[in-house]
Amino acid sequence: MAAEGQPWRAGSSLQARQLPLIACLLFSSQEMCFVFSNRYKLQTWQQLWLWLVEAEQTLGSPNTDEQIQEVKSNLDNPDFKMAAEEEKQLPRALMVHVHRFAHCCPKAVGIIHPGTTPCYVGNNTDLIVLRNAFDLLLPKLARVISQLADFAKERAELPTLGFTHFQPAQLTTVGKCCCLWIQDLGMGLQNLKRVRDELCFQGVKGATGTQASSLQLAEGGDQKGEQLDKMATEKAGFKRAFIFTGETYARKADVEVLSVLTRLGALVHRICTDIRLLANRKELEESFEKQQIGSNQNPTRSEQCHSLARLLMTLVVEPLQTFERTPDDRAFLTAESGNTVLNTLQNTSEGLVGYPNVTKRRVLQELPFTATENIIMGMVKAWGNCQACHEKIRALSQQAAAVGKQEGGESHLTEHTQPDAYFSPVQGFLEEEVCPLVMQVKGELCL
The missing domain is CATH 1.10.275.10 (Fumarase/aspartase (N-terminal domain))
Incomplete structure (x- = not known):
């Protein structure tokens, strides 16, 4: 047993x-x-x-x-x-x-x-396993990026609401929002490849890293010991070996693996949180399989990714190493978790379903409020006080929002700003640019 x-x-x-x-x-x-x-x-x-x-x-x-x-x-x-x-x-x-x-x-x-110790096979195997695990992770992450890129291209010109503090702010596009995910994952891909390429082989170092037993068997002095180490490293497919080791390789290498995978976990956590929030707004959802049992309203794959990503994010604790041999398994646990996260994220990204009509409706609801930045900038150009204007806009925004929240009617911020004498310096700007712009966007969305 x-x-x-x-x-x-x-x-x-x-x-x-x-x-x-x-x-x-x-x-x-x-x-x-x-x-x-x-x-x-x-x-x-x-x-x-x-x-x-x-x-x-x-x-x-x-x-x-x-x-x-x-x-x-x-x-x-x-x-x-x-x-x-x-x-x-x-x-x-x-x-x-x-x-x-x-x-x-x-x-x-x-x-x-x-002339070798358990760490010759044990530690070198660990390093080979980590390298091969990276070789499986890298193409998975690249496929996720490719799938999201296709999604972004299809929706490059679809207007949607941009948020600050998860509150509607300004207009952006669905494609641009997706590019934020792609950019983060691209950085993650670069970091994964860097750590993979920088992995070193432990080589043939002996019980305390001195190659004493190997040198005695080889009867060729230091030069043969170095040649033996180099040949074993090349046969294992590594570009380089650690120059110095104890019986184990430096656990700093494990920290690098842990760190890059926990950062990947943070990226995936952010993306899956976004998908779950958009699913709540009915703008995006995961694909629903024909044989699937249960409700398609639940972003279950994103929830699985979300929880696994949190696990990844907790594993980057500095491994302890003293003079003794100190195995540490967290790098392997993290690599396996990273694989599962990417499998699930790939499955999620290839089946994302967007609902443009819902997105348009959300934009139309908030469209008048998206003009606030235009109004403030117009006032600043007319020598208005930016902070005072912010406060005035905030008060009028609350009045306009109350129409929708308390009376169930449509909120029209521009209808509140136009008759206010404070905004007289930009009345022409409001009539000639802001209101027509709002109506133009509204007309395009209603097509």
């Missing part, structure tokens, strides 16, 4: 990482689950052993072609039944699989895991 906190042991599920998060999420992709699965972890451990013995042979070790070929032929042949039996006798997960793999490769017993 696998011990809690050691989900890679043979007694646990081999196909999915053992986290409550994975079990309860509906939209986690199979690809991401596999990258974090026990099977992939073990396959990567075995691949790391192969890369090491190949590099050692190139640098002059007595590893034979026959031994290396035996290791290659057993990379995808784990004997999990044997591992389960070994677990009963060995307390450490790594040694269980060293014994198991050695049993599968009897000719190569002497060259598997020599």
Whole structure:
């Protein structure tokens, strides 16, 4: 039976990482689950052993072609039944699989895991998993941006209300509002790619980061140690390795992963909040599947994204690291959460449904009030006091709004400003520009 906190042991599920998060999420992709699965972890451990013995042979070790070929032929042949039996006798997960793999490769017993520590396979696997997780996240985020870009283009000229403090302010367009989301996600995409490209390999550093055991086996001094580290790094597909490590790589790398994904969570949280608010205003809603059960009025996908984004936003706590080896799992939890958030956001963005007639009706209701900035600017040009004008407009706006709120009638702010002597300096401006502009926009929206 696998011990809690050691989900890679043979007694646990081999196909999915053992986290409550994975079990309860509906939209986690199979690809991401596999990258974090026990099977992939073990396959990567075995691949790391192969890369090491190949590099050692190139640098002059007595590893034979026959031994290396035996290791290659057993990379995808784990004997999990044997591992389960070994677990009963060995307390450490790594040694269980060293014994198991050695049993599968009897000719190569002497060259598997020599001169290395559990962190050679453990930490390097963690870094490979994080890199591969980023490779899955990046195209998902790019697809979300592409889908939102299509949505924005279709509605580039559709007027809508712009808000301050979620109160109607000035006119804008639906396409421009969507571009705010796209811009944020584009910045998120750049940051994800930067952190992915800056990930370093731990390499072959030994128990305390000195390569002492590897240097003794290689019998070639510091130069061979550096070559071994470089070759293993290149075989793993990394551009560079950490120059200095203890037994573990610097946990600052995990902080970078956590930070970029929590910032992505903040972006998604904002977008999903906007969608939920617009759904309440009946201007936007998620697609409704033909076989879906329940009400299509509920933005359930956005709600799921919203809650998962909050989880992402709470995970950026500086990992503790002392002289001891200190594993930290939060980077992996965050990457898996980020994958689920993007899966759900992609599903949401590709099915967004806009209701232009509702948007137009909202604009028409607030249209007279959107002229206030024009009036104030006109007064400023006529040497009016900007703050005094603001206060006057505020009082008249409340009177006009009361017509709609208390009497249920239409609110016409311009009808209150035109007869007021205070606004006499801009009466011509009101009659020639503001009122005609209001009527023009109103006419266009009513077409």
